[in-house]
């Protein structure tokens with residue numbers, strides 16, 4: 395058991411100066427005692443991590459004599475995820491709870507904005523515009539929305555500030571509604587291949603873990619491909635998610651070719667009749683053209699096995715990056731042709747308005763939102779729920795909360 399991380403790790407490949415340094419975890423792994431050689435190169439057989447040892451196997455495993463602290467930490471992480479996998483996930487927090495920071499930025503929390511400015515005047519519009527910009531809808535979109543509301547005030551379309559608030563909610567809902575398109579896995583083709591891309595730390599691997607649970611709950615079989623071969627820790631992170639969700643992970647050593655790993659995984663998934671294959675990739679800056687070209691290669695290589703694959707190319711974006719998310723999305727779309735977006739970390743940011751800006755600019759399906767680090771913290775993007783959570787309908791109704 396756990397022998398995969400006791401293998402001697404290959405030294406990490408030289409990185410471009412602009413990349414983040416290799417995490418210390420990799421160095422610790424390099425010091426691990428060798429048990430089995432790491433597979434080498436394009437033709438090496440993929441290492442497969444098969445979760446769920448039986449209780450008997452676990453009980454029979456000899457106690458480690460001298461434990462490397464790093465290995466011990468991983469072993470404990472595995473024990474934790476096993477316990478977590480065995481327990482039922484806790485009920486998810488409400489969306490308004492997780493999106494509270496953005497709601498506050500929009501002034502809707504505690505009714506602040508409209509209670510301070512109940513009259514339909516320029517002060518109210520100005521304060522509203524500032525709030526929209528604070529919540530990161532972007533200057534352009536905020537300006538458009540306010541100009542439209544100003545024109546409608548002149549036409550006496552609203553009886554009071556509450557009427558204006560409802561109009562703003564309706565405008566924002568109309569903006570995102572067409573893009574709230576859930577990712578449904580159709581009955582064919584098999585495997586349905588999902589390729590995840592995005593900048594460093596956006597939440598790709600975590601989202602894959604959450605998706606794996608989601609699809610498993612739908613009764614689908616899932617396989618993961620550890621296409622982030624840049625950092626040894628990335629493979630281990632994905633294997634932990636594999637363990638949590640009881641799904642197989644296909645991996646090679648760090649430094650191997652990402653396209654090769656994903657190619658192997660597609661062959662394995664096809665041979666085993668797996669329903670959904672989700673491929674991880676290394677984070678990369680959208681401005682690094684050679685790394686973007688590598689993603690295009692992954693797509694080409696997949697297409698050699700199955701012309702229609704990948705069936706979903708999912709961009710994972712950290713919601714906290716604000717307006718920079720727009721540049722990321724544009725460039726990834728140009729390089730690999732996206733079919734869907736996931737916006738993560740909306741629980742920890744006041745910049746949840748970026749979702750509106752993304753819909754306005756990219757006009758791509760917004761599949762999911764990430765609202766926490768746990769496997770249950772991935773929500774399908776439902777336009778009404780999102781608007782209700784950050785601009786509650788009842789705000790300014792004189793509830794006395796402010």
Ligand SMILES: Nc1nc2c(ncn2[C@@H]2O[C@H](COP(=O)(O)OP(=O)(O)OP(=O)(O)O)[C@@H](O)[C@H]2O)c(=O)[nH]1
Pocket residue numbers: 592593594595596597598599600601622628675676677678710738739740741742763764765766767771
């Ligand atoms: N609060 C919160 N944290 C998240 C969410 N999604 C991911 N994270 C955290 O963000 C950090 C980075 O997530 P990863 O999944 O490793 O990101 P990644 O895109 O795979 O990163 P690289 O592989 O380094 O490019 C981790 O600490 C995650 O737990 C989310 O929706 N909310």
Ligand SMILES: [Mg+2]
Pocket residue numbers: 598599600622628674675676677
């Ligand atoms: Mg990752």
